[in-house]
Amino acid sequence: MKKKIKLTLIILFLVFSPQKAVFSQSLSSGELIRNAKEYDGKLIVYSGEVIGDVMLRSEFAWVNINDGENALGAWMSAALTKEIKFTGNYESRGDCLEIVGIFHRACLEHGGDMDIHAQSLRKIGNGRIVQEKLNFDKVSLSLILLGALFLIWILTLFKHK
């Protein structure tokens, strides 16, 4: 609750801040990439699934967030990443995060990368381990093919005799 109030206050402050425009609605990665010039240096809200590794760099960290269209890198304080429990890969679905931060079309601090410098973070969905279910169609197909291979082997033996 405390965090929600904090986030709302930040958004309200920035909405009425005279210097920077705020896009309070979550923007898609596609929209950000296509119209990067328009959003450059602005405070934006972006949400998606954490994928890969959370890469800690001393007091900061890189978190890559995929909204289903593309993944964007978010640069944030290492303290913020403590909320992240799951990251997306084959074995698991990553936590879904909503971040508020400054969007950079070509970040000067990070060698021209397109990134978001996150100021706050909110977990909007919990990640989970994905239980792999055995695909019985694949098992059947592989057994049939194994049978066919065995048959060829037998036929080869007969031919040699």
Added chain:
Amino acid sequence: MILKPRLEDLKIIGFYLGKIILGLALTMVIPILIGLCFGETNPVLDFFISIEISILLGLLLVKICQTDKDLNWMQGMIVVSLSWVVAMILGAIPLYLSGHWKSFLDACFDAMSGFATTGLALVQDLDHLSYAHNLWRHLIMFLGGQGIVVIALSFFVRGFSGAFKMYVGEARDEKIMPNVINTSRFIWLVSIVYLILGTLALGITGALNGMKPFNALFHGACIFMAAFDTGGFSPQSQNILYYHSFAYEVITVILMVLGALNFKLHYHLWMGNRNELIKNIETRTLFVTIIATFSVVAVGLAQTGIYPAAITLFRKGFYQLISGHTGTGFQTIYAQQFGTDWNQLALVGVILAMALGGAVCSTTGAIKMLRIGIIFKAFKEDLKRIIMPEGAIVIEKFHHIREVFLGDKLVRSALIITLAYIILYVLGALIGMFYGYPFIGALFESTSAAANVGLSCGITNIAMPSVLKVTYILQMWAGRLEFMSVFTILGFLFASIKGK
């Protein structure tokens, strides 16, 4: 009179094709082992099914077409071109079974892109792909980079003269060692040594950058295979941008350049002959063309003002340029940014770099430095002839491992292949334009496919028309084999229909 191919021809082709398929099947054991290590049951099944289909097909061909006859030139070329098509189909089976590719055509596209070391991809939800499948995507780049036939020559074929015909068919006409099998083994030795060193360098950098140690090592191996074999796939959807690391970029640039060098040059460097690097026409041409094309890119990017700091402009511009020039296709920007943030001048710079490529007998595609160097020397020779008195004898030579006199035959051959590549680039661009893509974008993507680069300005995606997907597959195939094998198979088909 055109002669219809005999049954004997088909039997010989079938027999050697079967052997190559069996070789390919064996390579699928590697992702199975990785899958078993990580308990990835369904991916293991995908590869199990694929290996069974491959062995079945390979065995049938070897048994039905059993022969002890050697290959002639035509048969050798056809075996090579067919083996790339069959490798694409068999390599696509585990990809398609994973469910991460929308259609079998998409899986074939990525398989050809992998084998041809291109790097254009139609995979969906890459960030959740299994280790086994991800390794396979990169492994096929490694296998394709060395040459599918090189694998067979190295491990499965024992000393027959037809080996050289297949080796040449795979666009490798230089023998490093006295015989082609030892040459293939040397290529493997170089690649394995670099694989170990490159994986360690990238793995350690990844771990220092905050990746989990195992992931860092796995990514290191994958990125090495994609960089050294100038492929361009990456285990994550953001490509190299995922790592947010300058050190990672520097290492991949070194690996890309190493991959773009002639294996023969590697041999001389290994033997301590460092002068060869300075004297060789290919490295000299590469140096000049990198400077020339980067100048175009830099001016273009400076005009846009997207990278106000010189260091940023250099980092972004040079990385995409080197990636394009070496035929790798790694990106540190999003594909759409080529269209939205880069201007046409910068794009032309990258297109030129992609069209030129790296060295012959390397893993790169495109026209290649030796041919560009030869054409430049031929122009120089002609200019000298005009300037000098009529009676003067003008002789031009160049250094490529040894001193070579510039003969008309060499120039003609270089010009024919260059022309064939230009036609291929333009044809692909025309088809792209037919489907409504703008000229520069269509030319960019077409050149990227035909030159086996893999940089994309966003045209390559699952929604693009199937005809364009097939066009790019054909371009990747023809570009990788440098036309001769492809022309031979077309001639063979024609003879089958019209021959007597």
